[in-house]
Amino acid sequence: MNLKLPEAVSTEKLTELYEQMWLIRLFDEKVDEFFAKGKIHGTTHLAVGQEASAAGVCALLDDSDKITSTHRGHGHCISKGADTRYMMAELFGRETGYCKGKGGSMHIADLKKGNLGANGIVGGGFAIAAGAALTSQMKDEGYVVVCFFGDGASNEGSFHEALNLASIWKLPVIFVCENNQYGMSGSVNDMTNVSDIADRSASYGIPGSVVDGNDIFDVMQATDEAVRFAREGNGPSLVECKTYRWKGHSKSDAKKYRTREEEKQWRDRDPIRLMKEKLIEAGHFTEEDAEDIKKKAVEMIEESVQFALDSKEPDVSTLLEDVYAE
Amino acid sequence: MREITYLEAVREALSQEMRNNEDVYMLGEDIGVYGGAFGVSRGMIEEFGPERIRNTPISEAAISGTAVGSALTGMRPILELQFSDFITIAMDNLANQAAKIRYMYGGKGTIPMVLRTPSGSGTGAAAQHSQSLEAWAAHIPGLKVVQPSTAGDAKGLLKAAIDDSNPVVFYEHKLLYKTSGEVPEEQYSIPLGKADIKQEGTDATIVATAMMVHKSLEAANLLSEKGIDVEVVDPRTLVPFDTETVVESVKKTGRLLVVHEAVKFGGIGGEIASIVAESEAFDYLDYPIRRLGAAFVPVPYNPVLEKASVPSVEEIVENIQEMVNYQS
The missing domain is CATH 3.40.50.920 (Rossmann fold)
Structure with a gap:
């Protein structure tokens, strides 16, 4: 084994992570398929092509650590330990879904696993993550919080306010930018005048690093450092993962704002294939093993779809439930 | 019965609750040694320290969201906004996050936070420091909205608001801060929803x-x-x-x-x-x-x-x- 791994990531964990990357991809591809067929309604934002940042970052977290996710959050949910059956049921709007069918794609949360929820408001998670980190600090709970966000969200005021606040209070939060090059149709090159989103961390006196977001090993190394930094009480940091979303922004996107050539260049750097090649080269598994792992993921997604289809729609009588806590 | 001012009643409700419940803390702009824009928290940082009386940067979006995040994870934050007009800057966290999280998550999670803020005109502070925007908050399912008119009500309603498991917007009228009324010394609660x-x-x-x-x-x-x-x-x-x-x-x-x-x-x-x-x-x-x-x-x-x-x-x-x- 010639792969450089963070201490917290065992070689056994690598197999699990490889399967997880496939779960993320297959989940979103399946969602895409059912949207096209009109079987899932509303809208959805797919993270196909961005699997390595979700899996690589969450590989360094344990169940007590927390995350805030984004509108493009299915991958984060899966990597933080969500069950794809309840996720798929939520997308189908079923009562067995994570939110009993009341939240849908953009609001999946799994508090028991430390997933504080996806968010339909771009930049909505920054301050919530800071608040969760404040709880950890005030109650001395020892957990860290990862705040996933996109390149587009770094132009929201909440980004700047929350990074400043987290910095002055030394909150244990890691701001993970998944720079997928576009905020809907807005290219990061047109919408910001810095070459790296990570440069912005300097304004708040916190460390920022840039990694190849399609290389899970790179992502894990940077996250490991950031998590240690936070756990040791040094405060927040920012990790920028350069990546690309293969699909459009949401289901109605004709992708007129980018070229097919650019898409191909990124597809050639498929994060799942990159991981597989490194694992085979390192002797971790064979091509056949990799195929078996993928098959397991395919089966799990099929099972998830079946679970969703077998589940009931919520009863109309539940409409008014859950607005207020007792 | 003893008479104290509306402002003192609010401070007493805050202090008594903070003595009893370690999870309760306050955050807001200038609430530390300055004592808050209207002096409500004067003396509190000396008793409770800067950890629990958190002086914040001028960042309404961040401090409101921090309140939401800490409430979702087990604290009971009390956020002070200097003027209720500034709720406009905190509104995403109030309307899109705090109010909706429990419902969106299918009944998971609670947001036990109180947003206290002075409202109303009569101080010559003009258009951006004098509004009464309570109907905005009342229009959003998931929020509770309180408007005490007397010192006695302020103390009892604030206790109920802090104890509540939902986000509560607590409007204090700035012209009422100096008015006095009978207020019991011990802690008491006036149920929300009782005229x-x-x-x-x-x-x-x-x-x-x-x-x-x-x-x-x-x-x-x-x-x-x-x-x-x-x-x-x-x-x-x-x-x-x-x-x-x-x-x-x-x-x-x-x-x-x-x-x-x-x-x-x-x-x-x-x-x-x-x-x-x-x-x-x-x-x-x-x-x-x-x-x-x-x-x-x-x-x-x-x-x-x-x-x-x-x-x-x-x-x-x-x-x-x-x-x-x-x-x-």
Whole structure:
């Protein structure tokens, strides 16, 4: 084994992570398929092509650590330990879904696993993550919080306010930018005048690093450092993962704002294939093993779809439930 | 009973709760050694320290979201905004996050936070420091909205708000901070959603909130000299709203005047009037329901204009007289 791994990531964990990357991809591809067929309604934002940042970052977290996710959050949910059956049921709007069918794609949360929820408001998670980190600090709970966000969200005021606040209070939060090059149709090159989103961390006196977001090993190394930094009480940091979303922004996107050539260049750097090649080269598994792992993921997604289809729609009588806590 | 000011009552409710519950903490701009924009938290940092009386940067979006995140993970934050007008900057966290998280997550998670903030005009602070925006908050399912009018209510309602498992917007009226009233020394709770009949009467009902409770009571005094017996009902909380007390009062008096300081158009008064109109009290009405609220203008600076923009005691008296003296 010639792969450089963070201490917290065992070689056994690598197999699990490889399967997880496939779960993320297959989940979103399946969602895409059912949207096209009109079987899932509303809208959805797919993270196909961005699997390595979700899996690589969450590989360094344990169940007590927390995350805030984004509108493009299915991958984060899966990597933080969500069950794809309840996720798929939520997308189908079923009562067995994570939110009993009341939240849908953009609001999946799994508090028991430390997933504080996806968010339909771009930049909505920054301050919530800071608040969760404040709880950890005030109650001395020892957990860290990862705040996933996109390149587009770094132009929201909440980004700047929350990074400043987290910095002055030394909150244990890691701001993970998944720079997928576009905020809907807005290219990061047109919408910001810095070459790296990570440069912005300097304004708040916190460390920022840039990694190849399609290389899970790179992502894990940077996250490991950031998590240690936070756990040791040094405060927040920012990790920028350069990546690309293969699909459009949401289901109605004709992708007129980018070229097919650019898409191909990124597809050639498929994060799942990159991981597989490194694992085979390192002797971790064979091509056949990799195929078996993928098959397991395919089966799990099929099972998830079946679970969703077998589940009931919520009863109309539940409409008014859950607005207020007792 | 002992009398203290409304401001002291708020501070006492905060301090007593903080002594009893380690999870309660405060955050806000200048709430530390400065003591808050209106002096509510004066002395608290000395007792509770900077960890629990958290002085924040001028970042309403961040501090409101930090309150939400810490509430979701087990703390009970009390956020102070210096002026309720600044709720506009915190609104995403209030309206899109705090209010909706529990429902969106299918009944998982609670947001036990209180957002305290001074509202209302009368201080010459002009358009961006004088508004009454409570109807905004009341329009959002998931939030509770409290508007105490007396020192005694402020203390008891604040305790209830802090104990509540939901996000509560607690509007303190800045002109009421210096008013005094009887306030028990021990901790007590006034349930949210329970109106208070500030004065009993039989000829007409005035439903008034915050500062307008006092103007209505003053009007009621003047009216009693003219032989008109007015009942003044203070809902105290807009969400949940105590429909029963208001409806019963109108059934008794047959007349309803709603008075609030917020702009009349689109204000909570329209909702209260509709609640009564749709209720069994409608059949008891001897006169159409009337409303008084602020003119449809930003709050002006000049004191004469400022005063003219909100309902006055004279207007309340005149309206009740017309309503009561009307002969069909």
